[in-house]
Amino acid sequence: MLHILPYLATQRLRDVRPVHIQRAMKEVAELSDSMQHKVLLTMRQLFTTARQNGLILSDPTEGVKTTSHAKPQKKTHLTLEEQEALMASLSDPRTRCFVGLCLYCGLRREEALGLQWGDIQGDKLTVNRAITFLGNQPDPVQELKTKSSHRVIPIPQPLQAILGAASRLDLHGVPCADGRPMTQIAFKRLWDKVVREAPCEVRPHMLRHSYATNLYRVGIDLKTAQYLLGHTTIQMTANIYTHMEKEDAAASVIQLERYLSGGSQEGSQARGNFSESSQKVVSGGK
Incomplete structure (x- = not known):
C-alpha cells in the first residue's frame, strides 16, 4: 500500500x-x-x-x-578455460565420466546415462540408447530421440584418460552409486555434486553446447558437426554456428577498436591466444 x-x-x-x-x-x-x-x-x-x-x-x-x-541472456556454453577448470575440479569418478561424455563427445544427458561399456571400442564410442525417466525409475524403453542420434563419435584424449581410470564393474558408464541404471533422484544427487565443486556456472546442456562451440572454433564443417551432434536437420547445427559467428563479429569490433586506439600488439597477442586454444581442442591436450 x-x-x-x-x-x-x-x-x-x-x-x-x-x-x-x-x-x-x-x-x-x-x-x-x-x-x-x-x-x-x-x-x-x-x-x-x-x-x-x-x-x-x-x-x-x-x-x-x-x-x-x-x-540478461542465459549463458549457453563454457569457455575453453572454464572447461579445463571444471574437469580439474571434479573429484568423483562418476561425475567426471558424465561431464566428460557430454563435454568431450557432445552427448545429451540421456545418451550419456544410457552409454554402456560395450559401446566403447578403442578410441570411438557408439551412441546406441538413451535413459529417460518414468517418475524416478529409468524408462525400460531406451530408444534414441531420433535416428540421427545413433552415431559413432571419436573420443578425445582427455576423455580416454577419464574412461580408462573409471571402474568397469557395472554395465553402464554412469550408473547409480550402487551400480544400478541411473534413477532421477540419483542423477540429481550426482549433478548437485558437480554444481558444488564447479568453479563456474554450469548446467547439463551447457556441456553439449560447449562441445558444439569447440567444433565451430576448430573449423569443423556443418555437415560433420551435424552428424557428431546427432542433429536431425542441418539447420539446428547452423543455428549454433550462426550464434557463434555473431559473437566473433562482436569480438572483432572490439579488437578493431583496440587496434585503432594503438593496441595493435595487444590484438596480436589475443589472436595468438585464440590460435593456441584452438590447437588444444584439436589435439585434446591441455
Whole structure:
C-alpha cells in the first residue's frame, strides 16, 4: 500500500482514472517484476471489488501493464578455460565420466546415462540408447530421440584418460552409486555434486553446447558437426554456428577498436591466444 497511497489516497473512488494508475506504476517501474505485479494486483483487486459493488462504472486498472525488465541472456556454453577448470575440479569418478561424455563427445544427458561399456571400442564410442525417466525409475524403453542420434563419435584424449581410470564393474558408464541404471533422484544427487565443486556456472546442456562451440572454433564443417551432434536437420547445427559467428563479429569490433586506439600488439597477442586454444581442442591436450 505504501506504493499506492500517495497517488490514490486523496482521490475520490469515482474520480480515479487510468492516468492515476499509470503514475503509480511509473514510480515502481524500476522495482522487480514481482513487486510491480503485487502493486498492480492490489489496485486491481480494490477496483474490481468497487465495481462489483456498484461504486464505480469502470475499472481504471484495465489495460495497465507492468514494465518488463530486460533479462540478461542465459549463458549457453563454457569457455575453453572454464572447461579445463571444471574437469580439474571434479573429484568423483562418476561425475567426471558424465561431464566428460557430454563435454568431450557432445552427448545429451540421456545418451550419456544410457552409454554402456560395450559401446566403447578403442578410441570411438557408439551412441546406441538413451535413459529417460518414468517418475524416478529409468524408462525400460531406451530408444534414441531420433535416428540421427545413433552415431559413432571419436573420443578425445582427455576423455580416454577419464574412461580408462573409471571402474568397469557395472554395465553402464554412469550408473547409480550402487551400480544400478541411473534413477532421477540419483542423477540429481550426482549433478548437485558437480554444481558444488564447479568453479563456474554450469548446467547439463551447457556441456553439449560447449562441445558444439569447440567444433565451430576448430573449423569443423556443418555437415560433420551435424552428424557428431546427432542433429536431425542441418539447420539446428547452423543455428549454433550462426550464434557463434555473431559473437566473433562482436569480438572483432572490439579488437578493431583496440587496434585503432594503438593496441595493435595487444590484438596480436589475443589472436595468438585464440590460435593456441584452438590447437588444444584439436589435439585434446591441455
